[in-house]
Amino acid sequence: MKVTLQNLTKKFPSRGRKARGEVTAVDDFSFEIPDGKLVGLLGPSGCGKSTTLNLLCGLLKPTSGRIFFGEDDVTNLPAEKRGVGMVFQNYALYPHLTVLQNILFPLENLKGAAKLSKAEMRKRADEAAKLVQISELMERRPGELSGGQQQRVAIARALVKMPRILLMDEPLSNLDARLRLQTREEIRRIQRETKITTVFVTHDQEEAMSISDIIVVMKEGVIQQIGKPQEVYDNPVNLFVAKFLGTPPINVFRGSVKGGKLWIGKESVLDVPGVSDREVYVGIRPEGFIPVQENTSSEALREKSDADSGVLSCRLSGVEVMGRDISIVAVHEASESPSIRAIIGAEQRVDPGSAEVRFSIRPDKVFLFDRETETRISAVSL
Amino acid sequence: MEKKQMKGWLYLLPAILFLGFFLVYPLIDVLIYSFEEGYNFASQTSYGVGMYNYSYVLHDPYFLQALKNTFILVVITVPLSTAAALLISVGLSSFRPLRSLYQTIYFLPYVTNTLAVGLVFMILFRRTPYTDGFVNLLLGWFGAGPVDFIDGPYPAKMFVLCLYTIWVVMPFKILILTSALASVNQEYYNAAKVDGTSKFRIFVRITLPMISPTLVYLIITGFIGAFKAYSDAVALFGTNLNTAEMNTIVGYVYDMLYGSSGGYPSYASAAAILLFVIVLTITCINLMISGKHVHYGS
Amino acid sequence: MKETVVLDMEKLERSDRVRGRILKTVTCVGLTFWALVVLFPFYWMVLTSVKSYSAYNSEYIPKLFTLSPTLQNYKEAFTAVPLAGYFLNTVIFTVVTTALMLVVTVLAAFAFARLNFPGKHLAFTLLLSLMMIPNELVVITNYVTITNLELRNTFTGLILPSVTSVFYIYLLKENFEQVPDQLYYAAKVDGTSDLKYLRKVLVPICRPTIVTITILKAIECWNSYVWPRLVTDDEAYFLVSNGIQEIRENGFGRENIPAMMAAVVVISIPLIILFLLFRRAIMAGVSRGGTKG
Numbered sequence: 001m002k003v004t005l006q007n008l009t010k011k012f013p014s015r016g017r018k019a020r021g022e023v024t025a026v027d028d029f030s031f032e033i034p035d036g037k038l039v040g041l042l043g044p045s046g047c048g049k050s051t052t053l054n055l056l057c058g059l060l061k062p063t064s065g066r067i068f069f070g071e072d073d074v075t076n077l078p079a080e081k082r083g084v085g086m087v088f089q090n091y092a093l094y095p096h097l098t099v100l101q102n103i104l105f106p107l108e109n110l111k112g113a114a115k116l117s118k119a120e121m122r123k124r125a126d127e128a129a130k131l132v133q134i135s136e137l138m139e140r141r142p143g144e145l146s147g148g149q150q151q152r153v154a155i156a157r158a159l160v161k162m163p164r165i166l167l168m169d170e171p172l173s174n175l176d177a178r179l180r181l182q183t184r185e186e187i188r189r190i191q192r193e194t195k196i197t198t199v200f201v202t203h204d205q206e207e208a209m210s211i212s213d214i215i216v217v218m219k220e221g222v223i224q225q226i227g228k229p230q231e232v233y234d235n236p237v238n239l240f241v242a243k244f245l246g247t248p249p250i251n252v253f254r255g256s257v258k259g260g261k262l263w264i265g266k267e268s269v270l271d272v273p274g275v276s277d278r279e280v281y282v283g284i285r286p287e288g289f290i291p292v293q294e295n296t297s298s299e300a301l302r303e304k305s306d307a308d309s310g311v312l313s314c315r316l317s318g319v320e321v322m323g324r325d326i327s328i329v330a331v332h333e334a335s336e337s338p339s340i341r342a343i344i345g346a347e348q349r350v351d352p353g354s355a356e357v358r359f360s361i362r363p364d365k366v367f368l369f370d371r372e373t374e375t376r377i378s379a380v381s382l
Numbered sequence: 383m384e385k386k387q388m389k390g391w392l393y394l395l396p397a398i399l400f401l402g403f404f405l406v407y408p409l410i411d412v413l414i415y416s417f418e419e420g421y422n423f424a425s426q427t428s429y430g431v432g433m434y435n436y437s438y439v440l441h442d443p444y445f446l447q448a449l450k451n452t453f454i455l456v457v458i459t460v461p462l463s464t465a466a467a468l469l470i471s472v473g474l475s476s477f478r479p480l481r482s483l484y485q486t487i488y489f490l491p492y493v494t495n496t497l498a499v500g501l502v503f504m505i506l507f508r509r510t511p512y513t514d515g516f517v518n519l520l521l522g523w524f525g526a527g528p529v530d531f532i533d534g535p536y537p538a539k540m541f542v543l544c545l546y547t548i549w550v551v552m553p554f555k556i557l558i559l560t561s562a563l564a565s566v567n568q569e570y571y572n573a574a575k576v577d578g579t580s581k582f583r584i585f586v587r588i589t590l591p592m593i594s595p596t597l598v599y600l601i602i603t604g605f606i607g608a609f610k611a612y613s614d615a616v617a618l619f620g621t622n623l624n625t626a627e628m629n630t631i632v633g634y635v636y637d638m639l640y641g642s643s644g645g646y647p648s649y650a651s652a653a654a655i656l657l658f659v660i661v662l663t664i665t666c667i668n669l670m671i672s673g674k675h676v677h678y679g680s
Numbered sequence: 681m682k683e684t685v686v687l688d689m690e691k692l693e694r695s696d697r698v699r700g701r702i703l704k705t706v707t708c709v710g711l712t713f714w715a716l717v718v719l720f721p722f723y724w725m726v727l728t729s730v731k732s733y734s735a736y737n738s739e740y741i742p743k744l745f746t747l748s749p750t751l752q753n754y755k756e757a758f759t760a761v762p763l764a765g766y767f768l769n770t771v772i773f774t775v776v777t778t779a780l781m782l783v784v785t786v787l788a789a790f791a792f793a794r795l796n797f798p799g800k801h802l803a804f805t806l807l808l809s810l811m812m813i814p815n816e817l818v819v820i821t822n823y824v825t826i827t828n829l830e831l832r833n834t835f836t837g838l839i840l841p842s843v844t845s846v847f848y849i850y851l852l853k854e855n856f857e858q859v860p861d862q863l864y865y866a867a868k869v870d871g872t873s874d875l876k877y878l879r880k881v882l883v884p885i886c887r888p889t890i891v892t893i894t895i896l897k898a899i900e901c902w903n904s905y906v907w908p909r910l911v912t913d914d915e916a917y918f919l920v921s922n923g924i925q926e927i928r929e930n931g932f933g934r935e936n937i938p939a940m941m942a943a944v945v946v947i948s949i950p951l952i953i954l955f956l957l958f959r960r961a962i963m964a965g966v967s968r969g970g971t972k973g
Contacts, residue, residue: 497905499944557967
């Protein structure tokens with residue numbers, strides 16, 4: 001089922017006594033979710049992602065704009081008539097009912113032509129349970145289950161009525177780190193198997209990046225960027241998106257463009273032809289740094305010549321060896337954060353004892369943002 | 383170490399003195415009284431031990447009247463007040479404007495003097511040669527009455543007693559049920575709504591089970607409270623309840639102890655213990671029934 | 681085909697909305713009805729109290745309002761019957777009983793919550809089992825005891841048996857136990873005595889619960905009727921409840937209902953003011969630990 005949002009806006013009356021205004025939780029959203037995709041709504045708390053989800057499932061009515069499921073305009077349909085399945089953040093499993101009764105609950109609500117026989121209901125419930133692999137827990141009560149198991153029951157309950165779309169509110173936030181990894185694979189698998197268009201909400205970029213077909217990055221009620229995770233990561237449209245995606249986070253420097261060259265501090269680090277002179281923020285992904293050894297090895301030289309530009313000198317404050325790769329922690333006075341972090345391959349060597357480290361920069365890992373608007377400046381060669 | 387051990391008891395001492403003297407000793411004593419036959423209050427002597435006091439009480443028409451009144455009162459007021467309080471609380475929780483005002487109003491009877499407001503009820507319902515009273519005025523609009531609810535026929539008197547009892551116990555029940563309803567997580571209702579559950583089904587399958595422990599608590603305390611009814615009856619019908627045929631078990635106990643027909647602590651004790659046994663039995667039955675049906679949250 | 685579906689949807693939605701509105705109206709009417717039932721006796725009590733004696737008695741059909749309010753009845757209530765005396769007695773009784781109850785309860789709760797002594801568990805189990813004992817059972821012996829000690833018609837006789845409240849000890853003990861142990865050990869390390877720790881740390885931290893039980897006990901005292909009735913037959917020691925009953929049965933020499941209502945208003949007002957002032961605390965307290973009856 002394709003889902004279309006058209007100029008969707010939701011305003012809440014503001015809570016404060018003084019300000020009698022309105023808070024715009026969702027501001028003029030327009031996007032289309034292709035059929036059968038897994039979409040992650042991503043943003044910090046208060047960005048309107050949960051509101052969007054509640055608008056989709058019908059618990060909230062939009063102030064303006066329209067929502068379509070396929071060709072049907074569902075904007076004014078109440079939640080129960082939209083045919084959506086929802087997995088709530090705290091699962092909302094009824095504690096007094098067994099797992100089976102919980103899963104049967106939505107089916108028992110069906111009326112008229114849609115009404116199912118007892119046997120049919122049981123069959124559907126068993127199928128859903130099998131899909132999420134909880135068949136052996138049917139007679140337990142939610143209180144006797146682990147967090148991960150409760151999550152599966154909640155998904156089964158949402159899927160059992162064969163919803164047109166599946167919505168999940170922070171599906172992993174109540175699980176511990178180990179379970180989270182496992183459960184997100186599980187969600188991916190279930191979504192692939194059922195091919196139900198699924199929208200989930202998260203504030204964890206790693207979670208969103210790892211399983212979504214499409215991510216929607218939001219901030220303060222406004223969509224910042226929509227795209228495949230890798231595309232968004234490689235091509236952030238503004239400083240916010242660049243900062244929000246990626247672990248460790250992107251390193252941001254104050255810099256300037258003068259005469260086609262990018263300057264950070266007193267050093268020219270990169271050629272940026274076609275960018276007019278101005279003050280900028282420079283975002284450099286941790287993997288965009290290449291340490292330049294004093295006794296330059298041939299490889300580093302080649303890389304450097306590729307970059308065809310200068311180097312960035314930083315004060316070295318630590319080297320963390322993590323096996324697969326090495327993390328270099330350094331300090332630079334133009335950096336927006338107290339320290340910067342570079343990730344390099346484990347085969348490269350950095351002397352932890354030296355006071356300074358010099359990097360050449362991979363141009364494809366560097367993003368320039370206007371200092372005023374914080375939007376991306378695309379240079380011809382970048 | 384010795385000193386430290388004594389310290390705990392020292393802190394407990396006032397409580398032990400009060401409880402021992404006015405709760406534990408009387409408890410034992412009341413048992414003894416109830417089996418002492420022919421106890422004389424003035425000389426404080428008795429001439430035997432046996433079941434005579436119980437047999438006397440159980441054959442006393444006043445006690446049987448009191449027993450009947452109390453049972454009618456319990457059977458009518460407990461279900462009615464609990465159901466009405468549930469209705470009002472559910473209404474209140476779905477009704478945003480004025481909620482706080484209504485909650486305050488509903489709670490008022492809790493902080494008023496039962497005797498004082500009972501007097502007002504008496505005046506509202508009473509019919510005298512000089513006036514039919516307000517309630518009869520209302521009844522008159524519907525073409526009924528007039529009835530004297532205070533000195534008139536038994537059902538009318540029972541009606542007022544039940545009504546006043548309900549009026550008095552409602553605040554507590556509404557308050558407890560409102561907070562129980564408010565503590566049900568909104569997510570359950572959202573989940574049910576997304577699944578297309580009808581309002582009635584949400585109430586029966588989700589709300590009721592979720593608040594069932596509270597309901598059981600209210601029903602049990604309601605039973606206990608109603609069995610101990612007394613001052614409501616005094617407020618409406620005066621202290622001479624036996625003449626008014628409106629006595630309750632507790633009223634019977636006090637009348638045996640004190641007042642025009644008083645001076646018989648043995649009979650009072652026997653009646654009090656009978657009351658205690660009845661209440662205990664009913665509470666146990668309540669717990670047994672509810673144990674099967676009630677969900678106690680995890 | 682599609683059109684009819686849309687039409688159906690609209691119809692369905694409209695009927696849903698209509699049903700919703702009906703439900704809302706019914707709820708509103710029901711709630712308002714009960715509010716009126718609750719308020720009406722209060723209104724009637726105030727209304728009657730400002731009608732003059734002759735006006736009230738001449739109304740065969742009671743009037744729902746009065747155009748000539750008078751305060752004469754209030755004067756009568758304070759002069760013809762010792763209402764001020766009842767009032768004062770009740771204040772003394774309430775204040776002393778509540779204060780004693782607080783001291784006893786706080787000390788006992790502290791012992792159970794914080795101190796270790798042999799027999800503590802047994803003592804606490806006994807205490808819990810005492811919660812089941814209805815007052816009606818022990819009143820008989822207490823009556824005999826107080827009579828034999830010749831304490832009838834004294835404040836001592838009124839107050840002493842009314843002090844204890846097993847349930848409040850239990851409630852406060854539970855609250856005391858929620859205060860982290862570290863605070864106690866920290867105080868011990870600083871050389872604070874138990875009593876000082878109780879006074880300076882525990883009681884302030886648990887203030888909400890203490891306020892709750894104070895208010896609940898005060899309400900209970902103010903409205904108590906049975907025990908005062910048993911041990912007082914001298915008007916000089918009547919509390920308001922007994923006073924009201926006395927006024928009803930023998931007051932004013934004749935049946936003066938407006939004056940009776942004035943007395944009822946006067947004795948109802950203190951608690952209503954207390955309630956309106958501490959509405960939140962009282963309602964929270966009752967829902968946590970109150971019962972009636």
